Amino acid sequence: MDRRKALRTIGFGTTAITVTPAVVGMLQSCQSQTSSFTAIHFSKDEFSVVSQLMDLIIPKTDIPGAIELKLPEFLDGFIDTILNKKAQKGIANGLNHFISVSLEESGKESVADLNRSDLDTQLAKYLKADQEQQKTWGKENKAYQKATKEDSNHNASVTAVAYAFAVQLRSMTINAFKTNEYIGENIMAYAPIPGEQKGCVDLMEATGGKAWSL
Amino acid sequence: MNNTYDAIVVGTGISGGWAAKELCEKGLKTLVLERGPMVQHPVDYPTANMDKWDFKAGDKITQEIRKRQPKQSRTNYVNTESTSHFFVDDNKHPYNEDKRFDWIRGYHVGGRSLLWGRQSYRMSDFDFEANAKDGVAVDWPIRYKDLAPWYSYVEKYVGISGEKLGLPHLPDSEFLKPMQLNCVEDELKNAVAKKYTDRVITIGRVAHITEGTKPGLGRNTCQYRNRCRRGCPFGAYFSSNSSTLPAAEATGNMTLRPNSVVSEVLYDTDSKKATGVRMIDAETNEVIDFKAKVVFLCASTVASTSILMQSTSDRFPNGMGNDSGELGHNLMDHHFRLGATANVEGHEDKYYTGRRPNGIYIPRFRNIGGATNRKDYIRGYGYQGGASRGNWTEIVNEMGYGQDLKEAVMAPGGWRIGMTGFGETLPYHDNKMYLDHNKKDQWGLPTVTFDAEIKENEKIMRKDIMVQAAEMLDAAGFKNIEQFDKGYSMGLGIHEMGTARMGRDPKTSVLNKYNQLHEVANVYVTDGSGMTSAGNQNPSLTYMALTARAVDHAVKELKKMNL
Numbered sequence: 172m173d174r175r176k177a178l179r180t181i182g183f184g185t186t187a188i189t190v191t192p193a194v195v196g197m198l199q200s201c202q203s204q205t206s207s208f209t210a211i212h213f214s215k216d217e218f219s220v221v222s223q224l225m226d227l228i229i230p231k232t233d234i235p236g237a238i239e240l241k242l243p244e245f246l247d248g249f250i251d252t253i254l255n256k257k258a259q260k261g262i263a264n265g266l267n268h269f270i271s272v273s274l275e276e277s278g279k280e281s282v283a284d285l286n287r288s289d290l291d292t293q294l295a296k297y298l299k300a301d302q303e304q305q306k307t308w309g310k311e312n313k314a315y316q317k318a319t320k321e322d323s324n325h326n327a328s329v330t331a332v333a334y335a336f337a338v339q340l341r342s343m344t345i346n347a348f349k350t351n352e353y354i355g356e357n358i359m360a361y362a363p364i365p366g367e368q369k370g371c372v373d374l375m376e377a378t379g380g381k382a383w384s385l
Numbered sequence: 386m387n388n389t390y391d392a393i394v395v396g397t398g399i400s401g402g403w404a405a406k407e408l409c410e411k412g413l414k415t416l417v418l419e420r421g422p423m424v425q426h427p428v429d430y431p432t433a434n435m436d437k438w439d440f441k442a443g444d445k446i447t448q449e450i451r452k453r454q455p456k457q458s459r460t461n462y463v464n465t466e467s468t469s470h471f472f473v474d475d476n477k478h479p480y481n482e483d484k485r486f487d488w489i490r491g492y493h494v495g496g497r498s499l500l501w502g503r504q505s506y507r508m509s510d511f512d513f514e515a516n517a518k519d520g521v522a523v524d525w526p527i528r529y530k531d532l533a534p535w536y537s538y539v540e541k542y543v544g545i546s547g548e549k550l551g552l553p554h555l556p557d558s559e560f561l562k563p564m565q566l567n568c569v570e571d572e573l574k575n576a577v578a579k580k581y582t583d584r585v586i587t588i589g590r591v592a593h594i595t596e597g598t599k600p601g602l603g604r605n606t607c608q609y610r611n612r613c614r615r616g617c618p619f620g621a622y623f624s625s626n627s628s629t630l631p632a633a634e635a636t637g638n639m640t641l642r643p644n645s646v647v648s649e650v651l652y653d654t655d656s657k658k659a660t661g662v663r664m665i666d667a668e669t670n671e672v673i674d675f676k677a678k679v680v681f682l683c684a685s686t687v688a689s690t691s692i693l694m695q696s697t698s699d700r701f702p703n704g705m706g707n708d709s710g711e712l713g714h715n716l717m718d719h720h721f722r723l724g725a726t727a728n729v730e731g732h733e734d735k736y737y738t739g740r741r742p743n744g745i746y747i748p749r750f751r752n753i754g755g756a757t758n759r760k761d762y763i764r765g766y767g768y769q770g771g772a773s774r775g776n777w778t779e780i781v782n783e784m785g786y787g788q789d790l791k792e793a794v795m796a797p798g799g800w801r802i803g804m805t806g807f808g809e810t811l812p813y814h815d816n817k818m819y820l821d822h823n824k825k826d827q828w829g830l831p832t833v834t835f836d837a838e839i840k841e842n843e844k845i846m847r848k849d850i851m852v853q854a855a856e857m858l859d860a861a862g863f864k865n866i867e868q869f870d871k872g873y874s875m876g877l878g879i880h881e882m883g884t885a886r887m888g889r890d891p892k893t894s895v896l897n898k899y900n901q902l903h904e905v906a907n908v909y910v911t912d913g914s915g916m917t918s919a920g921n922q923n924p925s926l927t928y929m930a931l932t933a934r935a936v937d938h939a940v941k942e943l944k945k946m947n948l
Contacts, residue, residue, distance in 0.1 A: 227786060228786040228787070228790065229790070230787055230791065232788055234791070249443070252441050252445075252447045252448060253442045253445050253446075254448070255448060255451075295785070298785040302782070305782075341781070341790075345777070345781070345790075345794050346443070349794065350438050350442075350443035352438040352439075355438055356436075359795055362738075362739075363434075363610070364608050365608065365609040365610065365738055365739040365740060366609065366739075367609060368564055368607075368609040368737075368738065368739030368740075368741050369565060369737060369738045369739065370564075370566050370567040370568065370570070370571070370737055370741075371565070371566075371571065372735065372736055372737060373734060373735065373736070374734050374735060374736040374797065375734070377737075377738055378736060378797075380796060381795055381796065381797075382774070382775075382795060382796055382797040385740065
């Protein structure tokens with residue numbers, strides 16, 4: 172069954188009941204049996220890579236990770252409903268670059284062969300690089316994006332474009348995580364009807380150190 | 386069907402709602418015409434209780450919305466998934482641009498009173514005397530003392546929350562208790578008070594109930610959900626839907642007719658008066674004439690002006706009340722979208738509760754006498770802004786990805802502060818709107834074309850807006866201060882004004898000091914089109930006061946048999 176729907180039903184009639192991780196786990200087990208999801212903007216192999224990458228960015232801890240929360244599905248829908256054709260193409264192009272570097276450096280032949288460890292290595296290379304290196308890649312990618320406006324055959328620093336994709340995917344993953352119903356209502360500080368406004372309060376007293384989800 | 390009334394009101398937004406309430410409460414049988422469909426408080430607010438995850442993509446402007454609303458989408462904020470249904474389909478309601486003009490509209494009962502920013506500020510004699518002093522355009526036919534009691538009158542009914550400051554250039558309203566500044570805004574307030582003698586930081590003055598209730602269809606204290614533009618089920622901010630229209634309805638004197646597109650005001654040459662209006666039923670295309678002793682045009686600046694332009698006769702070949710030739714000219718807005726932002730260190734153990742539907746306000750501090758007077762430009766600007774937590778940029782960079790990142794993004798993030806200036810735009814005769822009779826809308830009515838831009842005075846002011854914003858943030862010791870100018874085109878302020886201006890001389894203005902057409906005494910226009918100058922204050926409160934004052938005048942004149 173649809174986990175989001177199930178959660179919503181729980182929230183609806185019985186607001187006093189907290190959804191515990193055990194309940195969530197139960198709900199997710201329903202979901203794992205129906206992996207019939209077909210992405211609009213990714214091939215099956217690409218979607219698998221994107222899902223793994225997102226799950227590395229937001230991994231499962233005592234709180235569900237990206238795959239369990241269906242953030243890759245959300246991302247696919249987000250790309251479809253919010254982004255224009257040009258931005259959609261940019262993501263597809265970035266992912267292609269990311270994959271081609273991954274294949275080359277891991278010595279694998281096809282996308283389906285890339286495992287979580289290969290992708291972790293790639294993400295670490297980009298997102299844990301020192302700030303100077305990241306700045307350089309950022310600049311190179313900007314120059315590439317500018318040049319491709321005039322000349323679609325412009326030769327890019329493949330690594331820089333792959334880096335930019337990793338950064339963009341991270342930002343979209345964080346957005347998906349914070350737009351997630353379960354996280355918003357149960358993990359972060361949720362106040363649909365605050366009822367009062369106080370300008371300056373103690374963080375720990377107000378939310379126990381969490382951000383407001385709305 | 387009875388087609389004769391005492392009064393007709395065209396439009397149901399901020400001004401139309403007030404006209405309806407005042408006319409009905411004074412005992413006039415009043416027909417209220419609205420071009421769009423009904424929106425009933427609070428049942429027609431379908432998204433009011435939805436969280437961002439209840440929308441397809443987190444309550445953003447989707448590609449599908451952009452297709453239907455390419456011009457509304459230029460704002461990049463008003464028409465997200467939760468609110469797009471309250472904004473017009475630009476393809477069904479086209480207009481033309483000689484120069485870019487962002488015309489943001491809501492066609493339904495309540496109009497933009499349902500969608501407004503709710504910032505409410507009185508104008509002062511610095512504004513009412515400005516044109517005369519500067520030799521710009523024409524003099525306002527009224528002064529602050531004429532409007533002050535009417536500001537008080539509407540404010541007591543509306544509920545305006547804010548802080549009393551006693552400033553001559555931004556007179557205090559009848560205030561409900563102010564909302565609170567947060568820790569960082571308070572720090573900025575203190576730093577600015579220390580460094581400057583000419584400026585002050587205060588909480589925004591907004592049409593929200595912050596204590597108790599107000600009359601209307603269930604109007605309660607603000608719950609701090611900050612979902613105002615979806616319609617408020619608590620009736621906590623002022624809208625026609627929750628307040629003035631229910632008050633008019635309660636008298637038994639109002640007939641509200643939605644889906645009624647008014648095409649013209651009808652004129653009788655013998656009596657030299659308007660006899661009523663002609664309207665087209667938006668759904669059936671039936672054309673109906675309604676008669677009344679007095680007509681209030683409150684359809685919005687551009688729409689009321691269009692109706693007058695369409696109201697041609699032998700007497701008024703260029704549009705009703707347009708002997709001056711000023712109808713459609715002097716189009717104004719407030720220019721904005723520039724200022725400065727900064728990061729704020731410290732206060733990591735502090736936060737806030739409630740989603741405050743409001744921010745800080747910095748009242749005008751330029752050209753109000755003495756050392757504040759500038760040589761390089763006239764008039765002034767105010768700032769709106771605020772501080773919040775939510776800056777994860779550095780944290781995310783540092784964490785890279787994985788478990789630490791996940792923990793970090795669930796915490797509040799660093800403090801950021803920003804402010805954007807709202808500047809006065811002068812009334813220029815060549816900033817105008819006119820009708821294109823070759824391009825018709827779906828009812829066969831001519832479409833509007835805009836030809837307006839900001840000019841030298843505004844451009845010089847804009848430089849000052851950015852510099853002063855950055856200086857104030859610097860005075861507070863904030864870091865990474867960045868000036869920004871996101872660019873502005875006319876209309877984007879959603880404060881269209883001035884196209885049927887008030888004035889003393891019928892040769893140079895359209896309306897007199899009571900918002901009557903100089904040449905047709907029983908037609909009043911009380912929306913933004915009457916504005917002789919723009920001030921830099923958000924204008925809705927002034928429209929309310931002008932409308933209540935005009936109705937008072939009209940009813941007295943009717944009793945004296947002058948209309």
